[in-house]
Amino acid sequence: MSHITKIDIEVTDLTALKAACRRLGFTVVDGQKTYRWYGRPVGEAPLPEGLSIENLGRCDHAISIPGAEYEIGVRAEKGGYRLLWDSYERGGLEQRVGKGAGLLKQAYGIEKAKLEARRKGYSVYESRKTDGAITLRIQLGGGR
């Protein structure tokens, strides 16, 4: 190995997000302007950075998840998208998308990396590890 990088995922590509949702059995509803959540802030949980209470529940697209009462809002922001969702247990989201939406971020990263690598004509091989991690091996200079 010549270098190792740790990357914080940022959602910037709606096509890759839709592919990630298909992978997980979720559906992106284009143009849905609201998403289901508890409806009001509870306790002392801070608001998402840069947002007001009025922003909660409003979005540009929404993600519908089978078996979950609540939905994920996809809010278009400068340079990308922010995912807004209520982790309250009754809404059923955290059980399906993981803590901090980790499983959705994982799926988005995989689909985004595949898109970008294939765009350059590189071969991509996917394998799953026993701990739930998924590895992409990208071979440069080969066919698809």
Added chain:
Amino acid sequence: MKKIEITFGPQGEVTLKTEGFAGKQCQEASRFLEQALGSVAEETLTGEYYQVQTKDRVEQKRE
């Protein structure tokens, strides 16, 4: 063989590794993926990176 390996953890953590590149080539080759996925939180250069850099310098001295 030049390869890039990316591991996506179930909590959204991402680690990218390169293999088979000479010196700074590895950073140039993987930049498109790092930029596409988000922001680089941490980068570590490994022994292979420095070995090739050293070899490059030796070859330059000989010329």
